[in-house]
Amino acid sequence: MPAFVFDLDGTLVDTVQPHTVIWQKVLAEARIVVPANRIQFWIGAGSRKLALAAARRAKKSIEPSDLDVMRGKHQAMMAEWANPPVILPGAVGLLRELRDRGIRYGIATSGRHPAVGHALEALQVPAEIPLITFHDVTRNKPHPECLLRCAEKMKVPPSDCIMVGDAVWDILAARNAGMLPVGIRTGGASPRRLRRAGAARLFRDPRHLWFELDSLLNA
Amino acid sequence: MPAFVFDLDGTLVDTVQPHTVIWQKVLAEARIVVPANRIQFWIGAGSRKLALAAARRAKKSIEPSDLDVMRGKHQAMMAEWANPPVILPGAVGLLRELRDRGIRYGIATSGRHPAVGHALEALQVPAEIPLITFHDVTRNKPHPECLLRCAEKMKVPPSDCIMVGDAVWDILAARNAGMLPVGIRTGGASPRRLRRAGAARLFRDPRHLWFELDSLLNA
Numbered sequence: 054m055p056a057f058v059f060d061l062d063g064t065l066v067d068t069v070q071p072h073t074v075i076w077q078k079v080l081a082e083a084r085i086v087v088p089a090n091r092i093q094f095w096i097g098a099g100s101r102k103l104a105l106a107a108a109r110r111a112k113k114s115i116e117p118s119d120l121d122v123m124r125g126k127h128q129a130m131m132a133e134w135a136n137p138p139v140i141l142p143g144a145v146g147l148l149r150e151l152r153d154r155g156i157r158y159g160i161a162t163s164g165r166h167p168a169v170g171h172a173l174e175a176l177q178v179p180a181e182i183p184l185i186t187f188h189d190v191t192r193n194k195p196h197p198e199c200l201l202r203c204a205e206k207m208k209v210p211p212s213d214c215i216m217v218g219d220a221v222w223d224i225l226a227a228r229n230a231g232m233l234p235v236g237i238r239t240g241g242a243s244p245r246r247l248r249r250a251g252a253a254r255l256f257r258d259p260r261h262l263w264f265e266l267d268s269l270l271n272a
Numbered sequence: 273m274p275a276f277v278f279d280l281d282g283t284l285v286d287t288v289q290p291h292t293v294i295w296q297k298v299l300a301e302a303r304i305v306v307p308a309n310r311i312q313f314w315i316g317a318g319s320r321k322l323a324l325a326a327a328r329r330a331k332k333s334i335e336p337s338d339l340d341v342m343r344g345k346h347q348a349m350m351a352e353w354a355n356p357p358v359i360l361p362g363a364v365g366l367l368r369e370l371r372d373r374g375i376r377y378g379i380a381t382s383g384r385h386p387a388v389g390h391a392l393e394a395l396q397v398p399a400e401i402p403l404i405t406f407h408d409v410t411r412n413k414p415h416p417e418c419l420l421r422c423a424e425k426m427k428v429p430p431s432d433c434i435m436v437g438d439a440v441w442d443i444l445a446a447r448n449a450g451m452l453p454v455g456i457r458t459g460g461a462s463p464r465r466l467r468r469a470g471a472a473r474l475f476r477d478p479r480h481l482w483f484e485l486d487s488l489l490n491a
Contacts, residue, residue, distance in 0.1 A: 067296075070308040074293045077286075077358065086358060088477065089289040090458055139296065139305060239309055243462040258307065 055270060056209040057151060058200055058232060060218035061162035062097060063240030065148075065259060066172045067139040068131075069219065070241075072096050075130045076103060079123045085111045093241050097220035099163040099193030100124055124165075131168055137175040138168075141239050143260025145177055150263060152179075156270075159183035161203040163193045163222075183207050194222040197230035204230070215269065217262065224250035235269070237262065273375060274489060275428040277419055277451060279437035280381035281316060282459030284367075284478060285391045286358040287350075288438065289460075291315050294349045295322060298342045304330045312460050316439035318382040318412030319343055343384075350387055356394040357387075360458050362479025364396055369482060371398075375489075378402035380422040380435075382412045402426050413441040416449030423449070434488065436481065443469035454488070456481065 063069035073093040080087060087107040095103035104123060108115045115123075151158050160178065162169060165187045173184070183206035185199040192198050197211075204211045216227035219240025227234035228251045236252035237259065238244060244255055254269065256262040262269065282288035292312040299306060306326040314322035323342060327334045334342075370377050379397065381388060384406045392403070402425035404418045411417050416430075423430045435446035438459025446453035447470050455471035456478065457463060463474055473488060475481040481488065 067308050070289055070293045070296070070312070074289045074353070077289070078353065081358065088358070088360060088458060089286050090460065093289070093460075134293070134297065139300065139307070141307060239307060241309065241312075241460055243464070245462070245464065 054156060055213050055215050055233075056157035056159070056204070056207050058159050058161050058203045058207075058214050058216045058227075060097065060216075060220070060223045061160055061164055061169065061172055063219035064217060064223070064237050065141055065144040065160075065176055066135075067141050067239065068135050068168075068172070069093060069096050069239075071131060071135045071138075072127075075127050075134065076100075076107075078130070079126045080104065080107050080111075082126070083113075083115070083119060083123065085113050085115075087111055090241075094221075096240070097163055097194060097218070098222045099187065100127070102193065128165070128168065135168070136171050138172050140175055141237075142258045143263045147259045147263040147266070148176060148178060150266065157207045157209060159185070159203040159207050161185045161199040161216075163187055163199070194220075195225035195229060197226050200226050200230040200232060204232075221246055221250045224252050227251075235262070274432050274434050274452075275376035275378070275423070275426050276370060277378050277380050277422050277426075277433050277435045277446075279316065279435075279439070279442045280379055280383055280388060280391055282438035283436060283442070283456050284360055284363040284379075284395055285354075286360050286458065287354050287387075287391070288312060288315050288458075290350060290354045290357075291346075294346050294353065295319075295326075297349070298345045299323065299326050299330075301345070302332075302334075302338060302342065304332050304334075306330055309460075313440075315459070316382055316413060316437070317441045318406065319346070321412065347384070347387065351390075354387070355390050357391050359394055360456075361477045362482045366478045366482035366485070367395060367397060369485065376426045376428060378404070378422040378426050380404045380418040382406055382418070382441075413439075414444035414448060416445050419445050419449040419451060423451070440465055440469045443471050446470075454481070 185203045190198045211231045214232040216232040217235045219237045224234040236247035236255045404422045409417045430450045433451040435451040436454045438456045443453040455466035455474045
């Protein structure tokens with residue numbers, strides 16, 4: 054029986070756009086002006102990579118202390134704008150069905166506390182569900198570390214895991230971890246880009262995956 | 273010599289994501305909870321269509337007075353979040369070159385004052401440039417009214433106009449007006465969706481169009 058590893062932002066909760074707009078604002082306050090679609094592309098790879106990529110594009114530099122200030126501002130604004138976050142269609146029902154059917158799942162996110170905690174609460178995810186966050190790993194997606202740690206916690210070999218994510222980083226991390234990569238189209242990445250990264254299947258939203266669950270499990 | 277009709281939000285200024293996040297928040301306050309990607313899809317078709325589409329999806333209803341309250345909140349938050357708006361790469365240079373070469377252009381937007389004014393100021397658009405906004409038309413895109421009014425103001429027949437926009441609504445409005453539809457990929461619509469709507473050419477951002485200006489004028 055396969056197990057699922059889920060990304061969180063953009064996959065189960067509808068937070069990619071707030072993350073994008075807030076990062077754009079925080080970066081602009083540091084005179085790093087970057088188009089929103091470039092920022093959106095980096096959501097899910099961790100704030101360090103996002104900020105460094107934005108700075109590189111704007112031909113500016115960032116000190117580690119700047120990054121801490123930016124993270125603090127971003128966190129405060131997210132707490133104001135996306136707490137509780139909007140749940141993506143079908144996310145709660147999908148997770149409930151997996152649990153009812155005894156199918157294991159875990160969450161592997163580049164996100165941080167307390168935002169991750171608020172999202173899991175809104176999603177009604179029980180405390181015993183394996184969770185790997187920014188705080189548990191040394192390298193973010195597309196490095197497979199957080200996915201492999203999640204599989205380990207679930208006691209399932211990576212090759213039996215289906216990784217579900219909305220970003221190119223999730224799909225690449227899944228491939229790097231030896232998991233089946235499945236894309237969700239709620240984070241703004243184009244179907245073409247997700248397919249090119251290696252997504253074996255694509256779903257409109259968690260509800261669509263939920264309805265197709267048996268076709269995914271029997272593939 | 274062809275003339276250009278430009279959309280504003282998502283085409284010249286980077287405001288689609290703030291519009292999306294703010295509309296999502298304003299609608300959620302009225303208990304109309306809709307995924308951000310659905311809201312983003314409706315940006316550019318006018319706030320009335322956006323709010324009605326969101327309400328329909330959430331199986332709620334909206335009174336005209338509710339809509340006025342929502343617009344007021346949205347406007348206030350946009351003034352806080354996107355004033356001045358971030359300019360998309362190449363937008364100022366492209367408009368300057370058109371002017372230097374004596375190529376006419378106008379702006380046709382479903383946006384409203386004062387946000388439109390702030391955007392035009394940030395873009396350094398001179399006061400004499402033809403401008404059609406929400407306030408000048410009875411029907412929003414994809415209806416061709418605002419594009420046709422813009423062509424009229426420029427004294428150029430619609431068939432000599434190149435309409436540049438980021439949303440499906442712009443491309444459809446261009447076709448309805450008999451203009452050449454050109455897509456800009458900064459508003460989040462997938463290339464596939466823009467091509468299907470009828471975009472004859474697609475550009476990454478205004479800078480890309482600027483660099484390809486001669487190939488577009490000579491096509």
